[in-house]
Amino acid sequence: MERLKEELKEWKERVEKAEKAKADLLLCVSSVEEEYVKAEEELAKLKELQEKQHKDIITSRETHERELYVLNEENDELKREIEKLKEELAECSSQLSRDAQIKKKVAETKMKFTEMEDLKDDDPSMNTHCVFSVTTKIPFRLNQNQALLTFEDEEVAQRLIKMGKHTVNLDNKTADVTVKPFTLEMGIKFELHITISGNKINVSEVPELPIPEDWMRDKLELNFYKSEQGGGGEVENVNYDRQSRTAVITFLKPGAANGFVGHTKYPFFVNGRCHKLSVSRNVDVHLEKFQLYCGISKKTILLKGIQEMEDDEESVQDMIEIHFQKPSNSGGEIEKIKYVSKGVTWVCFEEDTLNAICGFHREPNLRVQSVREDPLDARAASKLGYKFSPAWG
Numbered sequence: 001m002e003r004l005k006e007e008l009k010e011w012k013e014r015v016e017k018a019e020k021a022k023a024d025l026l027l028c029v030s031s032v033e034e035e036y037v038k039a040e041e042e043l044a045k046l047k048e049l050q051e052k053q054h055k056d057i058i059t060s061r062e063t064h065e066r067e068l069y070v071l072n073e074e075n076d077e078l079k080r081e082i083e084k085l086k087e088e089l090a091e092c093s094s095q096l097s098r099d100a101q102i103k104k105k106v107a108e109t110k111m112k113f114t115e116m117e118d119l120k121d122d123d124p125s126m127n128t129h130c131v132f133s134v135t136t137k138i139p140f141r142l143n144q145n146q147a148l149l150t151f152e153d154e155e156v157a158q159r160l161i162k163m164g165k166h167t168v169n170l171d172n173k174t175a176d177v178t179v180k181p182f183t184l185e186m187g188i189k190f191e192l193h194i195t196i197s198g199n200k201i202n203v204s205e206v207p208e209l210p211i212p213e214d215w216m217r218d219k220l221e222l223n224f225y226k227s228e229q230g231g232g233g234e235v236e237n238v239n240y241d242r243q244s245r246t247a248v249i250t251f252l253k254p255g256a257a258n259g260f261v262g263h264t265k266y267p268f269f270v271n272g273r274c275h276k277l278s279v280s281r282n283v284d285v286h287l288e289k290f291q292l293y294c295g296i297s298k299k300t301i302l303l304k305g306i307q308e309m310e311d312d313e314e315s316v317q318d319m320i321e322i323h324f325q326k327p328s329n330s331g332g333e334i335e336k337i338k339y340v341s342k343g344v345t346w347v348c349f350e351e352d353t354l355n356a357i358c359g360f361h362r363e364p365n366l367r368v369q370s371v372r373e374d375p376l377d378a379r380a381a382s383k384l385g386y387k388f389s390p391a392w393g
Contacts, residue, residue, distance in 0.1 A: 126198030126255040135189040137348040140182065147303040147320055147339040148347055154298045156332035161301055163330060168306075168323045170316060175307045182302045184349055190290040198255045199236075200282035203247040206240070207268070207275045213242055219270050224249050248282060257281060297349060299335070306339070313341040 142148060151157045160166070160179045168175050209216065217238040225235055237250040251257060260266075260279050268275040309316050317339035324331040338347055 126258070128196040128198065130194045130196075132192040132194070133189075134192060136187045138184045138187045140184060140347045140349060142338060142340050142345045142347050144340055144342055144344070145304075145306045145308060147306060147317070147337065148300060149303065149320075149324055149334055150297070150300045150336040151331075152299070152333040152335050156330070157299050157301050159330055160324070166329070168320060170307070170309060170319050171311060173307075173309075175305075177306055178304045180302045180304055182300075184297070187293050188291070189293065191288045193286055193288055195284040197257055197282040197284070199251045199253065199257050201249050201251075201257045201260050202280045202282050203249060203266075204245065204278040204280075205275075206245045206247055206277060207270070208242075208245065209270065213240060216240055216242070217247075220247055220249065220268075223268050223270075224251075308341070313339060316341065 140148075149157075161181050164179060166177055166179060168177055203220070206216070206220070211219075217240045220240065221235045221238050225233070233256040234252040235249060236252040238247055239250075240247040260281065263279055266277045266279040268277045303320070306316075306320075311319075317337060320339060321334055321337050323329055325334055338345065
């Protein structure tokens with residue numbers, strides 16, 4: 001009996017331990033379940049975050065791809081514009097290169113020696129200097145039944161231009177004419193400076209000899225040293241060019257080159273033979289004070305729409321002048337007038353230095369050159385030459 005009680009007690013203890021272990025296990029299971037729920041929640045959050053990040057990455061990629069596409073399109077468009085601008089620049093440069101080449105026909109003009117000026121500073125080389133002041137005349141084509149009037153007062157011309165249309169009495173007949181401003185072409189002016197050296201001469205047609213260049217320089221120097229045929233003297237330098245068969249001889253004595261005036265051929269003794277050298281003065285030519293100017297004449301108006309009259313050209317011109325001289329017709333004193341009834345007349349404008357406007361714009365005086373030509377004949381323009389004002393020193 002005692003043994004059974006002990007076994008029962010033992011089993012009770014075991015049951016208590018089992019119950020306790022069961023309670024501990026249930027507690028652990030509860031704790032694990034809570035952790036599992038938390039882990040699932042965190043996993044869900046992570047999955048949601050991952051999906052969001054994935055969507056953001058896809059959206060960002062699509063946005064970047066669209067932006068990259070737009071940038072590529074803009075880049076291609078800019079490249080096309082750059083190519084187009086390069087072509088336009090090349091065309092403009094070519095056009096500018098052509099336009100920058102100013103070509104004017106210079107008429108043959110008799111030069112008149114006016115005066116000689118002493119140089120302020122002594123020129124040790126005794127060079128001869130001369131300066132030519134060149135100013136172009138600006139031609140204007142005056143067509144049939146047109147007239148040009150230049151007034152003494154600028155305000156009169158500008159007032160008539162603003163009025164536009166005028167009724168002119170011509171031999172008891174009225175004619176409606178239009179007053180227009182007009183644009184002149186570009187003119188140029190510059191100074192041509194010429195210096196004739198007093199101690200240098202140009203030599204050409206130097207014979208080709210099978211000798212070194214230094215020897216040829218020495219022979220040329222000896223040939224022009226104390227030459228018997230006028231000129232010459234001690235030589236300072238010989239600049240010889242074998243390829244062009246030319247040389248520039250510089251003498252030590254000022255004015256030594258003046259002795260070669262009138263001598264175009266000069267003997268050259270070498271290797272027992274006499275060759276003929278071509279000799280000329282050394283001349284330096286360059287431009288200074290080159291200026292482009294756009295001519296405007298604020299005192300001059302252009303009349304258009306003048307009807308043909310039976311009267312002669314001079315009579316019609318007088319009637320036009322009388323009409324525009326009257327203050328009642330908004331006119332004033334007229335300096336110059338030119339009317340063309342038939343054909344074409346070229347009217348020249350010259351720079352008015354007294355009324356020069358600063359910069360490139362100048363107000364030219366009206367100067368008429370009656371050159372009647374057929375409207376299709378452009379030879380008249382070639383007859384419009386230059387003014388030359390030489391000054392020697």
